[in-house]
Amino acid sequence: MGQILKEVLAANQSYAENFGAKENLSLPPSRHFAILTCMDARLDPAKFAGLTEGDAHVIRNAGGRASDDAIRSLVISYKLLGTKEWFVIHHSDCGMQLFTDRTIRGLLASSLKTASIDANGWHDSGEGEGSDEGEFIDWLTFSDLAESVAVDVKRIRNHPLVPKEIPIYGFIYDVKTGKLIEVPQATEIGKAIASESIQ
Ligand SMILES: [Zn+2]
Structure with missing residues (x-):
C-alpha cells in the first residue's frame, strides 16, 4: 500500500473512533450558508471561517471560480438544502494567475x-x-484578483436560477496572514434585494 494511502486510512480510523454525536448531524447545513473557494492546499475554510461538520457547504475548484458546475452546486445548496448567504473567496498568490x-x-x-x-x-x-x-x-484563469472576485459574484448574481434575496459576499483570503479581506465592489454587486422590493 502506498505511503499516502496508509496515512489517510490511519488518520481516518482515529477520526472515526472519535466520531461521537456527529452521527446525528442532519443533511442541510445548520448555519445556512455556503462558501465557494479555491482548492489551494493552504486554504482550510473550516479553520479560517470557523466551521465544524454540518455547518455549511464548501464548494471548491481551481480558483474558486463561478463555473457552471459551481453554480449548479450553489443552486442545489439553497433550493434543496436551504442556504441563505453565500461567500465567494479567492486568495492571494493563486496558481490560476500563473498561467x-x-x-x-x-x-x-x-x-x-x-x-x-x-x-x-x-x-x-x-x-x-x-x-x-x-x-x-x-480553464478560467485570471490576472486581477479583485476583478475575478467581482466577475464571479456578478455571474452568480445575474444567474436566472439565483434568487435576488441571497446576499453574495466577495472576499480575498491573504495566504500570508490568514485574513479575509473584503472586495467592496464585489459585495456591492452581490447585495441582496429584499424580496418585498422585487416585483
Ligand atoms: Zn487558488
Whole structure:
C-alpha cells in the first residue's frame, strides 16, 4: 500500500473512533450558508471561517471560480438544502494567475506529465504523449484578483436560477496572514434585494 494511502486510512480510523454525536448531524447545513473557494492546499475554510461538520457547504475548484458546475452546486445548496448567504473567496498568490489558457493548452499538447515552472516560465518535460483536448476546456484563469472576485459574484448574481434575496459576499483570503479581506465592489454587486422590493 502506498505511503499516502496508509496515512489517510490511519488518520481516518482515529477520526472515526472519535466520531461521537456527529452521527446525528442532519443533511442541510445548520448555519445556512455556503462558501465557494479555491482548492489551494493552504486554504482550510473550516479553520479560517470557523466551521465544524454540518455547518455549511464548501464548494471548491481551481480558483474558486463561478463555473457552471459551481453554480449548479450553489443552486442545489439553497433550493434543496436551504442556504441563505453565500461567500465567494479567492486568495492571494493563486496558481490560476500563473498561467493562461494558452499556456496550459500548449503544455498539455506537449505532454501529460507534470510541468515545472521557474523564473523563465513554464517548461514541459515533453515525455510521452500530449493531447489537444485542452483546447476544449475553459480553464478560467485570471490576472486581477479583485476583478475575478467581482466577475464571479456578478455571474452568480445575474444567474436566472439565483434568487435576488441571497446576499453574495466577495472576499480575498491573504495566504500570508490568514485574513479575509473584503472586495467592496464585489459585495456591492452581490447585495441582496429584499424580496418585498422585487416585483
Ligand atoms: Zn487558488
